[in-house]
Amino acid sequence: MPIVFLIIVGAAAGFIATRIMRIETDVPTTIAIGIAGAVVGGLVLRALLAVMGMMAGLVGAILGALALIYLWQKISNK
Template sequence: MAAIWLLIVGAAAGFLATRMMRIEASIPVTIGIGMAGALIGGLVLRALLSVMGLFAGLIGAVLGALLLIWLWQRYGPR
């Protein structure tokens, strides 16, 4: 159930992260980045989630998506 929640939050996080990084990506790429970032950020920041509640999950999801966008821009297809 937690993984499903991270994927749902990830779709929103991908949208926020692509806007924060000012990149143009298709909708599926944006959602994919957000979902993967949500899984990465959510799992890494799981302890923070238990301490601060669901808001920490959104923060972790956005941070994870930002990391993936940075890696995608740095090492992705050109």
Template sequence: MGIIALIIIGAAAGFLATRLMKIDADVPTTVAIGIFGALVGGLVLRVLLTISGWMAGFVGAVLGAMLLIWLWQTYGPRR
């Protein structure tokens, strides 16, 4: 059941990610992107959850700041 769920969730995640990033990919590539993305994302999440104390808050703060910077550069006022 686990591998089938991974493929289904990976296919959905890959489809959504390729559409959000405006990438035109065939079905096997989309599924592969989703599966590998789920593996990478799951690994990163596990690492962040195992880091305890202030370090997890610091990593979260840095990631949040990076996201805000990216949003500001992408959607902020044009010069």
């Protein structure tokens, strides 16, 4: 079933992409463009999510460290 779904989504994505880029291709080429685009897009999206996940972890770590420094300063000043 995933292969059939990939072909359907690839055909739709290829059709939309070829219309946006204003190129004329036959149906097999359109499907191939869509499937290849789905693979490339999926890899890029996974990479971006991984980087954003790491960045979110970094931001969380910085905020946590700031909170601890703030609490340490409040406790040590008393």
